[in-house]
Amino acid sequence: MKILLFTALFMLLLYLINRAYKNTKDIVINRIEINPNQGLGTNPVLNILQLSDLHLENISISPAELYEKLKNEKIDLIALTGDFLDRKRTIPKLAPYLKVLNQLNAKHGMYAVFGNHDYVLRGDNFQQLKETLEHHGCTVMQNESTVIHVNGLPVNIIGIDDFSTGRSNLTASYAGMHNGTNLVLTHDPNIVLHMDKNHFDYLLAGHFHGGQICYPKAYHLVKMGKLVKMNIIKGMHMQDGKPFYINEGLGQTGVNIRIGSRPEITLHQLSVSSAEKQSLSAM
Secondary structure (H helix, E strand, O other), X not given: OHHHHHHHHHHHHHHHHHHHHHHOOOOEEEEEEEOOOOOOOOOOEEEEEEEOOOOOOOEOOOHHHHHHHHOOOOOOEEEEXXXXXXXXXXXXXXXXXXXXXXXXOOOOOEEEEOOOOHHHOOHHHHHHHHHHHHHOOEEEOOOEEEEEEEOOEEEEEEEOOOOOOOOXXXXXXXXXXXXXXXXXXXXXXXXXXXXXXXXXXXXXXXXXXXXXXXXXXXXXXXXXXXXHHOOOOOEEEEEOOEEEEEOOOOEOOOOOOOEOXXXXXXXXXXXXXXXXHHHHHOO
16 A cells, blocks of 8 residues: 555656646747836837846757747847856857847847856856857846937936846946936846836846746745745836836756746837936926
């Protein structure tokens, strides 16, 4: 009897592990529309593809499969919000993904920030990661900003370095900026709790993987900042009236399974405002 019970439990465990692994292949494409100045007229739209937390040591989608999912989408800008990998031997695996992202022909290019796992790399290894991104046409942002124009209207792309490893510098990130729609890219969304004096129209982050393993809640994330304690670990949220989005990530860390979460690709439509409309909305 004990042997039968043990066998049944073992088979159940194998089934659950196999199901949890299959969840890593069940990729969700979420579509989000953001209009920070509703009621102020029709504004041009910036179509943003966000990929986060690729964790290339444990990713269940190939470059070719990723391209097939996205090849017919209208994409103006690609945002990569950190945690590409954390091992030197994985760096060559990044290039094929960047190549297919370039094939999507995003009009305004590709932008990236680093996450805590990327900073596990040191010295030349970290530099190799950065150079791989840059070599494939990606603008890497470490507490800095740049500006693009959408139908003649300015959009400030603000890349804030990783908060969880103490690398965020809001002063440097916002230095020298002019009026425009502010799009923030960062890895750890906990930074929003410190941005009451830093305006953004939309902020994109990742970091939490939607819990990755939720049983039924992601109790293991409790040490990952105040947002977790507020049960803010994925999806759309507001902070001081400003919208921010937490992507569940495309890869996995630790073990290649997901329970109560799914890998995510996010397509954001951000309404771009003129400086005049921004001034009106701020009154």
